Amino acid sequence: MPTDYHIDHLQHLESEAIHIMREVAGEFERPALLFSGGKDSICLLRLAEKAFRPSDIPMPFLNVDTGHHFPELNEFRDRRAKELGGKLIVRKVEDAIAKGIAVPAPGEISRNKLQIPTLLAAIDEFRFDACIGGARRDEEKARAKERFFSFRDSFGQWDPKNQRPELWNLYNGRLNEGENMRIFPLSNWTEMDVWQYIKREKLEVPSIYFSHRRTCVRRHGQWLPVTDILPPRAGERVEEVTVRVRTIGDIISTGCVESPATNYDDIIAEIAAARVTERGSRADDKASEAAMEDRKKQGYF
Amino acid sequence: MSSIDLLRFNTSGSVDDGKSTLIGRLLYDSKSLMEDQIEALERSADITGGGQINLANLTDGLRAEREQGITIDVAYRYFATPRRKFIIADTPGHVQYTRNMVTGASTANLSIVLVDARAGVIEQSRRHTAIASLLQIPHVIVAVNKMDLVDWSEARFNEIRDEF
Numbered sequence: 001m002p003t004d005y006h007i008d009h010l011q012h013l014e015s016e017a018i019h020i021m022r023e024v025a026g027e028f029e030r031p032a033l034l035f036s037g038g039k040d041s042i043c044l045l046r047l048a049e050k051a052f053r054p055s056d057i058p059m060p061f062l063n064v065d066t067g068h069h070f071p072e073l074n075e076f077r078d079r080r081a082k083e084l085g086g087k088l089i090v091r092k093v094e095d096a097i098a099k100g101i102a103v104p105a106p107g108e109i110s111r112n113k114l115q116i117p118t119l120l121a122a123i124d125e126f127r128f129d130a131c132i133g134g135a136r137r138d139e140e141k142a143r144a145k146e147r148f149f150s151f152r153d154s155f156g157q158w159d160p161k162n163q164r165p166e167l168w169n170l171y172n173g174r175l176n177e178g179e180n181m182r183i184f185p186l187s188n189w190t191e192m193d194v195w196q197y198i199k200r201e202k203l204e205v206p207s208i209y210f211s212h213r214r215t216c217v218r219r220h221g222q223w224l225p226v227t228d229i230l231p232p233r234a235g236e237r238v239e240e241v242t243v244r245v246r247t248i249g250d251i252i253s254t255g256c257v258e259s260p261a262t263n264y265d266d267i268i269a270e271i272a273a274a275r276v277t278e279r280g281s282r283a284d285d286k287a288s289e290a291a292m293e294d295r296k297k298q299g300y301f
Numbered sequence: 302m303s304s305i306d307l308l309r310f311n312t313s314g315s316v317d318d319g320k321s322t323l324i325g326r327l328l329y330d331s332k333s334l335m336e337d338q339i340e341a342l343e344r345s346a347d348i349t350g351g352g353q354i355n356l357a358n359l360t361d362g363l364r365a366e367r368e369q370g371i372t373i374d375v376a377y378r379y380f381a382t383p384r385r386k387f388i389i390a391d392t393p394g395h396v397q398y399t400r401n402m403v404t405g406a407s408t409a410n411l412s413i414v415l416v417d418a419r420a421g422v423i424e425q426s427r428r429h430t431a432i433a434s435l436l437q438i439p440h441v442i443v444a445v446n447k448m449d450l451v452d453w454s455e456a457r458f459n460e461i462r463d464e465f
Contacts, residue, residue: 141362
């Protein structure tokens, strides 16, 4: 660590994010922190620790479980929440389907879109007025447009053409009944910053971020994990490959990348040399050019 | 870990002075564009017509922006060199989106005001420079753009410089 008063870029990003965490605690009555166990939300938890310790983190952790999560991710999520002494609320897409809150389209296997009504129902159930998420502007071009404090109307919808001014480090948290705020402390972080921070803070991440052997099927130029919900189709090539995940979505839509990376330094070197973006391995983003914008308008993160 | 500085800057100036295109070009030349982003640009080339890659589509992330060929709200982009990390705010040029321009400019250490060499210093160039001054942005660069369209005239450049 530097011994002078110079603030490097990670410290700058960290202090920006901690400030936002404290703003949320100060401005809202019932905030929640979205924690999936993924790398971005792992950083959020460390920032929450830095913002609020030695007190308890003053908000529960919320996760929408699609039922298609990697088992390693859920195991990590539950363990980490327990270690931090936080309250973890999990709401399942399956339950939302059973209750008629989420209605799958005929033949729809992906649970991606069904997360939206499930999340909105959870916000309603606990009357959350603010949800902190780990979304980053560098991930996707609709996200690149979003404010730190992203206002959602009483239907949970985002209006990208009518966002509030957000000057300096002043954040407008004003809400009427039924409206809520999505808050993104990692807005200015890149994939590289996240891994550099994880390394600097020595944060544990789920094992699937590192190289491992997995049975995969080659589809649309990607290695997808073979599971009960994603069996190989006739004529498809199935192989044992050495892979890791770069971004974690549902197990049916997350492409694994071939990689020998076994530690943080390997991953950082790999990202530095990467020629495709992190989201390039997510089938849910490839649906159309405005796939993310459309989902966000409906209430997605 | 080595210590890296952070520079936050924004591009401002009137509509069509080339703000989004400048950023697209910076990202392209610094090899910060990934293959899937270039592919996405090629796919979207048909929307704006002409079949040519439009670098402005990199930051115009909303559907309405791409369809109308304008920047409505500020977009943030990121790139890094071994010495420095950059956060760019691509701010809108239309006067009715000034509040979005201010949002993007408020956190900048440096503001680039683009001036179209044909149009010279116009109302929006002055407005955005005044805003940069009000926000006390420490550094302002005036960039005269589209010099090719005035046949690289040094006289025209000096005229704009003197007017500013």
